Amino acid sequence: MDKKIIFSAIQPTGTFTLGNYLGALQNWVSLQDEYNCCYSIANMHALTVRQQAKDLRANTLNAYALLLAVGVDPQKSIAFIQSHVKCHAELNWVLSCYTQFGELSRMTQFKDKSARHPENVNAGLFTYPVLMAGDILLYQADFVPVGIDQKQHLELARNIAQRFNGIYGDVFTVPDGYYPKLTAKVMSLQDPTKKMSKSDDNPKSYITILDPPETIVKKIKSAVTDSEALVAYREGKDGVNNLMSIYSAVTGRTLEQITEEFAGHGYGDFKQKVGDALAESLRPIRERYAQLMKDRAYLEECYRDGARKAEGVSQRTLDKVYKKIGFLAR
Numbered sequence: 403m404d405k406k407i408i409f410s411a412i413q414p415t416g417t418f419t420l421g422n423y424l425g426a427l428q429n430w431v432s433l434q435d436e437y438n439c440c441y442s443i444a445n446m447h448a449l450t451v452r453q454q455a456k457d458l459r460a461n462t463l464n465a466y467a468l469l470l471a472v473g474v475d476p477q478k479s480i481a482f483i484q485s486h487v488k489c490h491a492e493l494n495w496v497l498s499c500y501t502q503f504g505e506l507s508r509m510t511q512f513k514d515k516s517a518r519h520p521e522n523v524n525a526g527l528f529t530y531p532v533l534m535a536g537d538i539l540l541y542q543a544d545f546v547p548v549g550i551d552q553k554q555h556l557e558l559a560r561n562i563a564q565r566f567n568g569i570y571g572d573v574f575t576v577p578d579g580y581y582p583k584l585t586a587k588v589m590s591l592q593d594p595t596k597k598m599s600k601s602d603d604n605p606k607s608y609i610t611i612l613d614p615p616e617t618i619v620k621k622i623k624s625a626v627t628d629s630e631a632l633v634a635y636r637e638g639k640d641g642v643n644n645l646m647s648i649y650s651a652v653t654g655r656t657l658e659q660i661t662e663e664f665a666g667h668g669y670g671d672f673k674q675k676v677g678d679a680l681a682e683s684l685r686p687i688r689e690r691y692a693q694l695m696k697d698r699a700y701l702e703e704c705y706r707d708g709a710r711k712a713e714g715v716s717q718r719t720l721d722k723v724y725k726k727i728g729f730l731a732r
């Protein structure tokens with residue numbers, strides 16, 4: 403039987419955080435043997451927030467190197483840069499004509515981001531989920547490994563696909579989300595009721611996967627917890643729950659084992675151990691990244707090859723769509 407297809411993407415808006423890694427990227431890596439995977443650096447999505455051209459260019463290359471550094475293998479998976487494959491922009495237009503204004507108005511990310519950037523509430527920010535739906539549907543993805551914050555967008559992608567299929571027959575595979583159990587939402591270290599985000603104004607609120615060990619330990623030590631001094635996972639202990647989930651993800655220990663390990667210990671000890679374990683687990687990524695950044699020719703070869711493969715797959719879907727909707731062939 404053919405392998406099922408996976409698609410996911412990440413924006414080059416800064417160095418990936420621990421949230422991006424545990425919520426999405428770690429799954430991307432582990433799924434590569436069992437599935438046909440397509441992974442993209444979503445530089446078109448990044449434009450929804452004002453970017454400096456020079457920075458976006460550099461961040462895109464850095465993000466691509468990070469993708470390989472975390473373990474995406476460009477021989478096994480298709481790893482490409484979104485703007486290199488024109489089908490994404492083309493399908494976006496078609497699908498935007500099959501998406502309702504009311505549906506897009508309900509998207510919480512649009513509401514959050516427009517509140518954060520009131521000076522630039524652009525149409526792209528509003529139609530972002532349509533571009534995302536097109537990204538996924540072009541590859542006929544069965545599963546989309548993302549953090550839980552993307553669930554609403556994924557639901558919309560499913561609705562668009564079902565609506566389109568309802569009119570034209572089975573054009574698109576209707577994708578399902580694929581979420582990690584414990585770390586589908588890594589929370590901010592400074593406000594553990596909010597998700598950890600790479601564009602947060604306060605760098606103490608997030609850990610990037612390239613932070614040096616001392617920085618990681620320092621940020622974990624200054625994480626907001628509570629005054630109970632009890633390492634236990636339960637409602638109302640958002641800060642401790644977050645640190646326990648992170649520790650569990652990097653050590654493979656269960657929450658029960660962690661509770662036992664720190665019975666009778668204060669938060670000082672606990673945070674030190676979490677920080678050390680995390681810093682150690684990210685070490686190979688930091689090292690691979692440093693090596694990859696010395697070999698630009700290799701990175702270029704990989705992303706060109708990725709674009710060629712992605713184009714092959716996505717053009718087939720786009721041709722089918724154009725035929726179904728009645729665009730005259732050239």
Ligand code: AQP
Binds near residue numbers: 587601
């Ligand atoms: N805190 C998080 N916990 C779990 N998963 C997360 N993801 C992001 N933050 C967390 C997942 O990472 C993938 C890539 O996200 P993205 O870069 O495309 O956009 P985002 O979700 O908007 O991530 P950020 O870090 O918050 O970026 P900015 O600050 O630029 O908006 C997605 O699968 C997402 O679920």
